[in-house]
Amino acid sequence: MKIVILDAETVTRNDVSLDGITTLGEAKVYGYTPNDEVAARIADADAVICNKCLVTDEVFESCPNLKYVGLFATGYNNIDIASARRHGAVVCNVPAYSTNSVAQHTFAMILNYYNKIAEYAKTVADGDWVNYKLFSYFYIPTSELAGKTMGIIGYGDIGRKTAEIARAFEMKVITYTRSPHKVTDGTEVVSLEELLKRSDVVSLHCPLTEDNQKMINAEALGMMKQTALLVNTARGGLVDEYALAKALDSGEIGGACIDVLTLEPMREDCPLRNAKNCTITPHIAWAPRETRERLLKEVALNLKCWMEGKPRNNVAGL
DSSP, X not given: OEEEESOXXXXXXXXXXXXXXXXXXXXXXXXXXXXGGHHHXXXXXXXXXXXXXXXXXXXXXXXXXXXXXXXXSSOOTTBOHHHHHHTTOEEEOXXXXXXXXXXXXXXXXXXXXXXXXXXXXXXXXXXXXXXXXSSOOOOSOOOOOTXXXXXXXXXXXXXXXXXXXXXXXXXXXXXXXXXXXXXXSOOEEOOHHHXXXXXXXXXXXXXXXXTTTTOBSHHHHHHSOTTOEEEEOSOGGGBOHHHHHHHXXXXXXXXXXXXXXXXXXXXXXXXXXXXXXXXXXXXXXXXXXXXXXXHHHHHHHHHHHHHTTOOOSBSSOO
C-alpha cells in the first residue's frame, strides 16, 4: 500500500505524530505541495492524504492507481467528488473533530470584542495604569453578553456547541439552518432576514456551498444592527469581503471577528486587512494540539477502515 501525505505542515510541526498513518503502508510525507505538483507527487500511490491541496479531475486522470483520498479536514470542496466517483475513489473526511475548539475560538473573539481585552492590555503595557491616579480606568466602553441575541447560521455540531456556550452567558439564541427539523433543543428557528435584523452577534457555522457563497453580502449587512458583531470561523467564501470592509469602514455594523478568508494565506490586497473594527486570526480555530491529535487519530482510522473494506466518513458515496 503506497500512501502519500501532501501537506503535513498544515497539521503538524513535529508536535503531533503522523505515525498512526505512516505505519499503515509505504508512506511518503511532504510538508507542503504546490497544486501544480500534486499529480506528480501522488504518481502511482494507492492513497493520498491532504488538507487543502486540490485533487482535481486532471489529478485522477493522471493517477490511475489512486483509490483513496483522506482529508485532514471536515470540508472537502478541494476534491472533485464527481471525478472521484467516476474513478472509483473513496473520499473520507473527519466530521466533528474541531467542535469544541471552534466554539471556544468563536467566544474568545466575542469576549475580546466586548471586553476590549487587547485594547486595555495595550494601555497597561503603554504605562497608562502606572500613571493613573485611581485604582481603575474604563474609558474604552465594554459590554455584557447577558441579554444580547446570538444569531447562529448553521446548526450542526459546532453551531449547537456555540449555542450552548451562548446560553451559559445568558444570551438569547436564534438560528437559521437548512435543516430546521434537526433543531431539537428548543432553539428558535428563524429566516435569515429575521436573524440578521434581530441579532447582536451573527456567527457563521455552516459549510460553504454553491448556494451560499457570499451570503453575507451588502444586502445582508444592510439588514444588521448598526451595533452588530459578525463572527466567521466557518469559511471565508461565505462573506463578500469587499462589502464587509465597506460596512465596517462606514460604521454600518459595529465590528467583525474573522478567522477565515476567501483566499488563504491572506493576500496583501485583502479588503479586510485594514478595515475598521476588524479582528483577524490566521485560520486557527481548529488548531489546538488536542484537536489536531484527535484529527490525526480519525484520519488514521478512516484509512485503516478503508483498507479493511469498511470505509467510514465516505463523502463520495462509494
